[in-house]
Structure formats: structure tokens, C-alpha cells
Amino acid sequence: MPPTRSSGQCPVLRPLRPSRRGFARLAAALGAAAMLAVPGAAGMLATSSAAMAQQKGGSITVGLETDVTGFDAVAGGVLGQTGEIVMRTIQEPLLDFDPDTKEVKPLLATAWEANEDLTQYTFTLREGVKFHDGTEFTAEDVAAHYNRILDPEQKSRSRSFISVIQGAEALDRYTVRFTLAHPWGAFLPYLAATSMSGPIPARANVEAGEQNRRPIGTGPFEFVSWLGGDRIVVKRFEDYWAKDEIHLDEVVFRILPDTQTRFASLKSGEVDVIWTDRGQTIVSAQKDPEIVSLQTQGAGAEIILLNARNAPLDDVRVRRALAHAFNQPAAVKIIWQDTQPVVSSPMGDSRDCGEAGLRGYDPKAAKALVEDYGQPIRLSMVHTATPRGREIGELVQQMSKAVGIEVELIPVDQGTLIKRTFGREFDIVGWRIADAVDVGPQLFALARSDSSYNLTGYSSPELDDLAQRMRTAKDVDERFELQCQIVAEMNDQATMLYWGGGAFYAFTTQRVKGVPPPYRGAVDVTRAWVEE
């Protein structure tokens, strides 16, 4: 994944954590799921016990770092963190996610069942749901949406992430069936994520070509206006299917690119909600008694890729030396001001892989490996010409120098970095694994020899086998265990280094209530209310 969290460039597949109790049990939990389909019941579970005090009306302003490029799954490119926050108010995915029970729950789909070998899922949809243009939400909208993304002619950026889905078919007005190429543990969590491909748009609007700049969905707020580079305004949708849960009249998303002034606007009250990943801002905000802090510890990680195709990195001793030279705790302290955890895997708390064979900071071991290799080692590191890019670049350079490895720094802009990474024109480059309930798909892509996304270039028959078994595992526990093994193998081969995990922070003013912690970085303002 592209390195900077806040640049809006991450291709998003963020499936959520599947139930640990296994799919058989999930299918059997249909009964409970159907019960939860009563409108408002799910909302009652989600909102706090202060439900009595919620006031109707009011408007909040959310400060975003970048503008959205577009809302259409084909023309809109990549959604990014910023886009997700806005998208969530306008369009909804089929499922929702309960962070407390860590299970998927109904949203636009009320019930579902899978076939024997978990390659077909049939969803029953909620009836009587309206799009913002007054038309009814039906299975046709779901099928048309997914089939359009999966159509190779459309060249949707989201297609490669959901290529396991072979097609969607509307069986009747409120039933839709998905066919998968093979069992895919990440499928249900994916359907609960607010990615570019998850939320369902109105078919007519998509066909009219308007969806990109004037989105229409089933969400609690309808699109009002979008002044490019300035703000997006949405207002309450009166015919929302769970309208009792919605309190605000309006949400204004303002684009404020400078992180300091965005924070200043929060402090002075012009902006009500921001999310940020800058260590200094987080530390200041947490200290401020007037500001409400929301935090989650997710999965994903900031990583450094080593190109095992290029000499001398094709020699495992050189890679291991770099791994032992790199001091992750120090890097986390300097770059993130300790607002990110030190990690040994990108799994987050979905699974504790323990040390996972991480080659930690050990300068003596590094020097020994360098000596054993015998020849001078000269490498280059590509990084973004931003403060954070420079920080990590300089840290890698200094830490490597201390053990006798020379690293030359090559600052480039984001676009060039991505191009060079995918073109394999690098020795060392900063990257990231996006937070997700299940990082399996990303690990698969990074590990497999036949994957175009295997950026480090390292592969082995063992890793291929592990990855394949992980992908098709029917049992969730087994799937996660295999993921840990993949990570352990990659750590042992030192193809990736870690410099921080997936913690997300959002901050609000005191007048805003009902904003849950930012699970997977998505700030959900839909059920918020204001108290003056």
C-alpha cells in the first residue's frame, strides 16, 4: 500500500474481522440476524445509554485533509480515508460491523446463507429502503453495481481486490446471490466495509454518469453540493430507513489541507471533527481538556520493503543485517511520538502472532552479518519528499550507517514513488499495509510468486503453499494461524521491516456526541448529535 496514510492514495480493501466462531455458526445465526433486521433495533444497540438526551437538529463540520476524487466505483479511482468518511453518510454497504462482538451484522442485507463449500452466498435484502432520488433499493441495484466493477472493460481500480467474486445475480426483487471462485474468508467482512466498491449506489444515477460528482445512495444523508477543493455538504434524508437513529440536519465536510490549521480550527470550534495521524497533533489534542479524543488500535502497519530481486539485497544476510540495524522503538518514538504501537506483524489485535520471528534491533548481529557478507554494501532508499518521508529515510540511513551499510536517499513525490515501487525500481522503499479486519488478501498479494503485487520479489514454494492454504481455509482460526506463519516466514527472510502499527485517532469538540471511535480509520458521523 502507498506509504502515507493521509494522502488518500491507498487502494482500499478493508475487510473486517470475521467471526471467530466459524462460518457454520454464522450461517446458523441467521435467526438472530433476522431479528436484528427490525429497523431501529440495531441502532439502539449501537447508540449509548444517553439515548434519551439526544437532540434533534443541528449541523457539524468535519475537517478533511484532502478532497475526494469521486464517488463512482469506476470513475472515482481510489476512495482513501477521507473519501470513506464522506461516503459513509451518503451510501451504505450490505453489512455492518459490530466492533464489540467483532461480528458482521445486517445493514442493507438482513439475512444471508452460504452453500456447502462456501462458494455461493445468498443475501436477503431489506425491503422498503429508498434511494435519495425516491426509487426503491432492490437486488438489481446490488447486482448491477458489483457486475460493473467486476467487468474488465470498466477497468475499475477496485476490481483486483474483489476478483474472487465471479458475479452477482438478482434472484428476485429482494434476493441477490454472489458466486465466488473459491471460499474466501474475507468476503463477509469486506461487505461490511465502506470501501469504494462496498457501498451501493442508485443504478439509474450510475447509468446516467452522474454518480461521480453527484452521488445518490441509501444513506442517512443526501448529497447537497460539492465545491471542488472547498467543501461537500450533505443534509438529512427524510426517508431514510432507520431515520429515528439520525439526529443531525446537516454535515459539512471542509477540506483543510494544512494539518496545523486544521487542528487550530478544531480548537477554536470552527470545525467539530478531525482525524489525524501526526504525532505532535495527537499528543497536543490528547492533552487539551476541551477536546474529546477517540482512539482505536487496528491492524495494518507502516512497513519498509526490501527489493530481494536487486543485488546485494538478494543475499539474505544483507537483508537480515538491515533488519537488525533498524531500531523500530526508536523510529516509532521519533516519527510518531509513540502514538503508534511497535509491531512484529500487520495483524493488529485480530491475532497475536507473538514475536513472529521478527529480527529486532541487534547492531552486533547486524555487524556480524555485514562482515560475513564481506563486500561493501551500498543501497538506495526511495522516499517521499515530505517531512515524514524524510524522517524515515534519514532514520534508515543513519541506522544502517551505524553497522556499516551505506544508504543513499532519493526523495521523490508520491506519484513517482508509487510508479517506482510497482516498477521495482528501488532497493528500499517505505510502504504500508492498510488496516483491515483481515489483512489476509494483502499478505497473499505480497507473498505469492505469481502475484503482480509481490513488491519485495521474494518468494518460495513454502510461502506459496502457506498463502494458498490461508486463502482457501474454511476455518477462521486456521486462516489467522496461517497468516501468522506467512508473517513469520517473511520476518525470517527479512523482506519487510516494520515502523509502527495501526492506531487511529479522531478528535471532536465537546458539543458533538455519538461519534464512535474510528474503527479502521473510518470516522462515522452518521449517528452523531449536538449538545449546545
Place this chain on the structure above:
Amino acid sequence: MPALLRRVGRLAVVLAVVTVITFLLVAALPGDVALDIAGADASAEDVAEIRAEIGLDRPLVVRYLDWVSGIVIGDWGQSWRTGERVWDAIVQRLPASLELMLLAQVVAVSLAIPAALLCARAPDGRVDRAIGFLAFGSVSMPSFMTAVLLILLFSLTLGWLPATGYEPLSAGLWENLRPMILPALSLGLVEWTALMRTLRAEMIGVLQENYIALARAKGMSDRRILVVHALRPSSFSMITLLGLQVGRLMGGSIIIEQIFGIPGVGRLLVTSVFSRDFMMIQGCVTFFALAYVLVNFCTDLAYARLDPRVRGFGGKAGAHG
């Protein structure tokens, strides 16, 4: 009139050269637009197809002529990123940048003229030296530093003014001006110094002229002399400078727009450069060049108004042209 036509002709030549240079520069930018659109994990065929779709596989000359002929009829192209029409995107963001520029100049001129008058009255006196010292300090502070300090003082500490934002005039005059005060000050506090120094220098020279001596002999007050008789003839260099500044700021003040979250053309250009939105980049740069040239054209016309020795364009060129 032939002089006017000559000027217009020169304008056209300048603009043509600007379009060629812009086009070539953008074409030479590193990074691959088609790859950005297709996504990093697209196949080589997909990328090639997209390249053909947006017309990047045609020869440079063909692409240039196609683009320029579009400009002339008002079709400035479309952003590949957002699908927005380039002309619409620029025009939508122009009011914010224009307003910022105008307000910054108002601040600058309001500070420069009185200061210059005070200085010119008694050159090298205490007031002159004090103001000079202030000006030196003012111009040494980069505008973004001034911006941050102003936000710290007026937004966070005093809470009088907002730290970010922009409201269009339709929201009300005060609602529109309020968030622009700090940005205008940040820019104006840098711009005023050059204007002041230029005006001061010329005024000192003008005050030596014999018609000033005559006015003094008639018993006119200092103030009347300075404002009525000395100001106009001294202001040509200042106006030239003002024209240059205005022209430059028409392109938006990128850093100030970024800090204060003002949706102007400067930010549009920056985002377009980073996303290799070449149609938008070409459109923006051409637009700025056009604006710059027109503004200076108007500056020339302004001389005619101010200096009766330069009437129309038929006579001798103005002494200060």
C-alpha cells in the same frame, strides 16, 4: 491606434509563447499519467489503452494544436482526475483567489502610502528610520510565518477571528470578509514594504521639483503638498510594482491558500501538479499568464490616466513607461 494594435499584437505573441512553453514543460514532467489513472496493478495493455483514450499516444505537435484550438473556442479540456471541465474549475475557484489578492493589496497600499508620505516628509529623520526598520522586519518575515503567528494570536488566544475557511459573498459581506482578514494581513504585511520604499524614493525626488517649491512659496500646508501635488507624480513606479504584484497574485497565493484552507486557483494548481492532471495544469498556467499580461496591459493604460504627459498611445511613450 496603431500603437494599441501593436500592443495587442505583442500580447498575442506572448500568450502563444506561454502556451508552447507550458505544454512542453507539462509533457516533460516525470511520472506516468496513464499509469496513475489505470492504477498501479493494471496490466500493460490497460495502461496503453488508457494512454490512447486520453490521447497521449499522439505526436506532441498534434496534441498541442488540438489543445490550443480548444482554448480559443473556450474549451479548455477536462480533468482526467475528477471529470471537471478545466474552465469551470478555474472560474469556480477564481473569486476566492481574486478576493484574497485584492484585500492583500488594499492592506498593502493602506500601509504603504501613509508610511511613504511620513518618510518622504523628513528623509533620514527619526520617523523615516523607525518606519524603515519596521519595513525591514516586515519583509523579512515569510508570509506563512506571519500567518501562523496571526492565527496563534487572533484565533487561538483571542478567539476573534477564524483560523481557516472561506465563505462566498452570498453568505453576507461580513461573513465573507471575516475569514479573509488574517490571510490578507499575512500577505499584505509582506507586500507593503516594497510599495512603500518605491513610493518614498520617488516622492523624495519629486519633492525637489520646482512646482513643489512654488506650492511651498504660496504657503500651502505640508499635507496638501504631499497628498495633492506630490503623490500623483511619484506613484508611477509604485503602480508598476502594484501591477506586477497583482499579476503575480492572480495565480493565487499557494501557501496562504493552503494554510487558511481557501479554495483558490493556487491550490488547484498544486493538487493538479501532484496528480499529473496535465489538462488542468496547462489550463491553470495559461490562465495565469493571460491574467498577468492583461493586468500589465491595464497598468500601462493607468499611466495615461495618471500622467497627462502620456495621453492615449499615440504620443510619446510615457516617461515612466
